[in-house]
Amino acid sequence: MLKAESIFNLFSELKPGQYITWPVYDGTDILEAKSMEEYVNTFFKTGTLMPIPVLNLGLDIYSVQAEYDDGHATHKVVIEGFITKPRKK
Numbered sequence: 001m002l003k004a005e006s007i008f009n010l011f012s013e014l015k016p017g018q019y020i021t022w023p024v025y026d027g028t029d030i031l032e033a034k035s036m037e038e039y040v041n042t043f044f045k046t047g048t049l050m051p052i053p054v055l056n057l058g059l060d061i062y063s064v065q066a067e068y069d070d071g072h073a074t075h076k077v078v079i080e081g082f083i084t085k086p087r088k089k
Contacts, residue, residue, distance in 0.1 A: 014055060018083045022059075025077040033075035037066045040079050049086055050079075058086045 014020070025036040041064050043050040049058030061081040068075055 014052070014057060014083050016057065016083050016085050020083060021078060021080045023076055023078045026074065028074055030075055033066065033077055036077045037064065040064050040077065049084060056086070058084050060084050
């Protein structure tokens with residue numbers, strides 16, 4: 001399955017109130033991993049919803065986990081949280 005198809009399948013199943021675990025980065029580039037970790041940590045630390053614009057939803061992040069697999073030399077950033085509808089202004 002193509003990466004784009006996999007992402008589309010994930011997004012098509014998301015519903016408000018659903019708790020998800022989402023590996024937002026899995027690769028070998030430490031700079032990309034750190035950038036993604038900083039990006040999601042911004043939402044986590046401020047309590048702001050991370051936007052999922054394709055579905056007009058947001059993610060209320062409860063945890064951010066950065067991992068390093070020494071055996072495969074890969075970095076992984078995983079977030080967990082609840083899917084929510086953004087408040088209308």
